[in-house]
Amino acid sequence: MRLEPITDSSINKNALAISHPHLYGLDEANLVKFESVLLQPEAAKAFSTMRDAAKRQGIDMAICSAYRSFDKQLSIWNAKATGKRPLLDKQHQPLHFESLSSQQIIDSILIWSALPGASRHHWGTDIDVYDPSKIDRDALQLVAAEYQANGPCHALYQWLQQHANQFGFYFPFQQGKSGVSTEEWHLSYYPVASHYTESYLCQDLYKVFEYAEFELKSPVMARLDELVNHYVKFVANVPI
Template sequence: MITQAHTLGKDESLLVECQNDFRLLPEVCEAFKLMQTAAAQDNVDIQIVSSYRSFERQLSIWQNKWSGKATLLDANENTLDSAALTDQEKILAILTWSALPGASRHHWGTDLDVYDKKAVEKSQHNFQLVCSEYDQGPCTLLNNWLNEHAIQFGFSRPYAEYKGGIAREPWHLSFQASADKMFAQLDEQALLNNLRKSNILGLESIVTNMPDIYERFVLNRGTV
């Protein structure tokens, strides 16, 4: 049974180890392996970069970006000066690329980031997980393959286009049937209550801006 704890990244009991310590829901792992095998026949080496991420891990990412220990980027992957941003601007900048702790699809065990490992290694490219690598770089063939075949294995690409909320992420896959069940459990108040119990930086501004954050980023309805 799916609970809010699962959607918030607080319960890992439904997960299995899929490949190389990356964890997913059992049905997601099975579908991924089938897709991986099919892609290999077309000389595409789909490998996981990131899968399940706990609330605590997402919180660590947030804290590092808020405190200036990690780089902030705009939607076009340009570096921002964290010290020059207001709290509201900083929240929007972080949320463009990193979900609010408790609101990440990576909490669900349904979503994963992928790349073409062999193509990256062959290119001797310093892989950074950025859009250019999928548009005109070593993961272009993978990107094109996913455009054509991912849906056949039950995977969608929730961040295929930028709508004014979360940035475009061509590497992000979601197993639609299972993700829809998790999405249905999302609750703004539960998310807020969970954040209040944490030591998240910028809490006051998050609370003030939560209606916009929830609509624009958590539901990813953006601004357009």
């Protein structure tokens, strides 16, 4: 299948006739620069306050991933869909790419990575966090073991479980409450993200995909309603 990463100029946002292009990673106008990343303004302010509170209690916290554009998510998708980046199962064990069907590749990618246009990282409300005093960013793998007992980010995770919701953040990907596998590092700014989840429309993503070229496009389009309902709409919606 042809691999043809699109650029911003490949999608005419005006031609799409969708109300909220920022929900699909196509518009950064509502975001602000926060240190080295882009964030939704309220989320940036809340994170800064939360980080300061954690610091006062001896917990270091940094963002390793925040806003991600459609193009960036597209490059991740294409790399995994062509076997250039590894596919992992729910236990973070590598899968044998060559033995998988197209549908199995799609399902395997979606265990840990979103469709382009369907990532919460497009919104600027969602962040991946870690403890920079315990592990270098370059060494971070974003796997459960790093956040569980004896992991370098375990104390941070415990603190967030107790305090994140005081600042408007919560874990959207929880066992049995989301289509995406549990991610102990992924926080969402609930006051804004909850409205974005409600506003997100499968028919608008379909319009975006009509302009985009990406790997496994046809089998993805055939299942788009199912995939959006399971991986975008099915998230924990009450802060823990």
